[in-house]
Amino acid sequence: MVPKSHFQIIILFLFSLLYTTSSYSHIEADFDKWVSWNAKNYEKKNVLEAKRKVRGPDLKLRQAESNKVSITVSQDGSGDFKTITEALKSIPLGNTKRVIVSIAPGVYREKVMIPRTLPFITLLGDSGDPPTITGNDTASVVGRTFQSATVAVDASYFVAINIKFENSAPHVIGRRGEQAVALRISGTKAAFYNCSFNGAQDTLYDHKGLHYFNNCSIQGSVDFIFGSGKSLYENCNLNSTTKKVASITAQKRTNSSLESGFSFKNCTVTGSGQVYLGRAWGDYSRVVFSYTYMDNIVLSKGWSDWGDQKRDSRVYYGEYKCSGPGANLAGRVPWARVLTDEEAKPFIGIQFIEGGTWLIRL
Numbered sequence: 067m068v069p070k071s072h073f074q075i076i077i078l079f080l081f082s083l084l085y086t087t088s089s090y091s092h093i094e095a096d097f098d099k100w101v102s103w104n105a106k107n108y109e110k111k112n113v114l115e116a117k118r119k120v121r122g123p124d125l126k127l128r129q130a131e132s133n134k135v136s137i138t139v140s141q142d143g144s145g146d147f148k149t150i151t152e153a154l155k156s157i158p159l160g161n162t163k164r165v166i167v168s169i170a171p172g173v174y175r176e177k178v179m180i181p182r183t184l185p186f187i188t189l190l191g192d193s194g195d196p197p198t199i200t201g202n203d204t205a206s207v208v209g210r211t212f213q214s215a216t217v218a219v220d221a222s223y224f225v226a227i228n229i230k231f232e233n234s235a236p237h238v239i240g241r242r243g244e245q246a247v248a249l250r251i252s253g254t255k256a257a258f259y260n261c262s263f264n265g266a267q268d269t270l271y272d273h274k275g276l277h278y279f280n281n282c283s284i285q286g287s288v289d290f291i292f293g294s295g296k297s298l299y300e301n302c303n304l305n306s307t308t309k310k311v312a313s314i315t316a317q318k319r320t321n322s323s324l325e326s327g328f329s330f331k332n333c334t335v336t337g338s339g340q341v342y343l344g345r346a347w348g349d350y351s352r353v354v355f356s357y358t359y360m361d362n363i364v365l366s367k368g369w370s371d372w373g374d375q376k377r378d379s380r381v382y383y384g385e386y387k388c389s390g391p392g393a394n395l396a397g398r399v400p401w402a403r404v405l406t407d408e409e410a411k412p413f414i415g416i417q418f419i420e421g422g423t424w425l426i427r428l
C-alpha cells in the first residue's frame with residue numbers, strides 16, 4: 067500500500083513539474099486530482115487502521131507498557147530525585163520499559179533533553195497543580211532556534227501529562243534571533259495531555275514525527291506552532307499574544323511526497339492582535355482546522371503564502387465546520403479550501419497520525 071501511494075504522489079508531483087511552465091489551471095486540475103485521491107486513499111487507510119486496532123499497539127510498545135516503572139522528582143527532597151535531569155540520567159540507555167517520571171508541583175529551571183536512546187518516557191504532573199519546566203534561551207543566545215528549547219525530545223513514545231512547558235524570553239517586535247522554543251518534539255509517536263506551552267515567538271516546535279495533543283493550551287506571538295510534524299491537535303486552545311499581525315502556524319512541508327501536516331480539531335483560537343491561521347513554510351505546507359471556534363482576531367484572508375505566489379496552488383489549507391466570528395469564509399484567499407465531508411475525513415481522526423498502532427488514549 068505504502069509504495070503504491072508514494073508512487074502515485076511522485077507521479078502527480080512529476081506531472082505537476084511538467085506543467086509548472088504551463089498554465090495555472092493545469093496545476094490546479096492536477097491538485098484537485100490529488101485532493102480526490104487523498105479522500106479515496108483515506109478509505110483504504112481506514113481499512114488498514116481497523117486491522118491495526120484489532121492487532122493493537124506494536125510489540126515494542128506493548129512490552130514497554132507491561133513493564134512499567136515509576137520514579138519521583140521533588141524539589142524538597144522527598145522524592146527519588148530533586149531535578150528532572152537527574153531522574154532522566156538514572157534511566158539506562160536503550161530503555162525498554164515505560165518509565166513514569168512523576169514530578170511534584172514547582173517551577174523547574176532546567177534545560178531538559180531526552181535523547182533518542184531513551185524511549186518510553188512519561189512526564190507526569192499533578193492535574194491540580196502542574197509543574198512548570200522553564201527556561202529563557204533564544205536563537206540569538208544559543209545559535210539556533212532548534213537549540214533554544216527548554217525541553218527537547220528526540221526519543222520516540224514520549225508522553226507528557228499535566229505539564230507546563232515554558233520559555234519566558236520576551237518577544238521584542240523587530241528584533242532578530244528572538245525565537246524561543248518551549249518544547250521541541252522530534253521523536254515520533256508522542257502524546258501530550260493537559261499540557262500547556264507558553265512562550266512568545268516559536269513556542270512549540272512540532273519538528274517531525276507523529277504527534278497527538280489533547281486538551282492542551284498553546285500560547286505565543288509569532289509562528290507559535292511550527293515544524294514538519296504530522297500532528298493532530300484535539301480540544302486545544304491556541305492563544306495569540308501578538309500585538310500586531312502574526313501567524314499561528316508555520317507548517318513546513320517542502321515536497322509533495324512528504325507525509326506531514328497539522329490538523330486542529332475542536333480547538334479554540336483566541337487572544338490578541340490579528341492572526342493568520344497559517345503561513346506557508348515550504349511550498350506544500352498543509353494545515354486543516356475543523357470544528358474549531360475562531361475569535362475575531364483571525365484575519366478574513368485566513369492564510370498567507372509568505373510572499374511566494376507559486377505556493378498558492380501547492381499548499382493545502384482547509385477549513386471544515388468551524389464557528390465564531392473568525393471563521394467567516396467571506397474574505398478568504400481564493401486558494402483556501404472549504405473542505406467537503408470526504409475531503410475532511412482523512413484529517414479529523416486519529417488515523418491521521420496512525421494512532422491505531424501506538425496511541426494510548428487517556
Ligand SMILES: *[C@@H]1O[C@H](CO)[C@@H](O)[C@H](O)[C@H]1NC(C)=O
Pocket residue numbers: 193194227228259260428
Ligand atoms: C486533565 O485534568 C483534569 C482536570 O484537572 C483531570 O480530571 C484529568 O484527569 C486530567 N487528565 C489526565 C490524562 O490526567
Ligand SMILES: *[C@@H]1O[C@H](CO)[C@@H](O)[C@H](O)[C@H]1NC(C)=O
Pocket residue numbers: 202203204207234235236
Ligand atoms: C534569561 O534569564 C537570565 C537570568 O534570569 C537573565 O540574566 C537573562 O538576561 C535572560 N535572557 C533572556 C534572553 O531573556
Ligand SMILES: *[C@@H]1O[C@H](CO)[C@@H](O)[C@H](O)[C@H]1NC(C)=O
Pocket residue numbers: 260281
Ligand atoms: C482540560 O484541562 C483543564 C485545565 O487545563 C481542566 O480544567 C479540564 O478539566 C481538562 N479537561 C479534560 C477533559 O481533561
Ligand SMILES: *[C@@H]1O[C@H](CO)[C@@H](O)[C@H](O)[C@H]1NC(C)=O
Pocket residue numbers: 281301302332
Ligand atoms: C471539544 O472541546 C471542549 C473543550 O476543549 C470539550 O469540553 C468538548 O467535550 C469537546 N467536544 C468534543 C466533541 O470532543
Ligand SMILES: *[C@@H]1O[C@H](CO)[C@@H](O)[C@H](O)[C@H]1NC(C)=O
Pocket residue numbers: 283285303305306307336337
Ligand atoms: C491568553 O493569553 C493572555 C496573555 O498571556 C492571557 O491573559 C489570557 O488569559 C490567555 N487566554 C487563554 C484562554 O488562555
Ligand SMILES: *[C@@H]1O[C@H](CO)[C@@H](O)[C@H](O)[C@H]1NC(C)=O
Pocket residue numbers: 320321322323
Ligand atoms: C521530493 O521527494 C522525493 C522522494 O524523497 C525526491 O525523490 C524528490 O527529489 C524530492 N523533490 C524535491 C523537489 O525536493
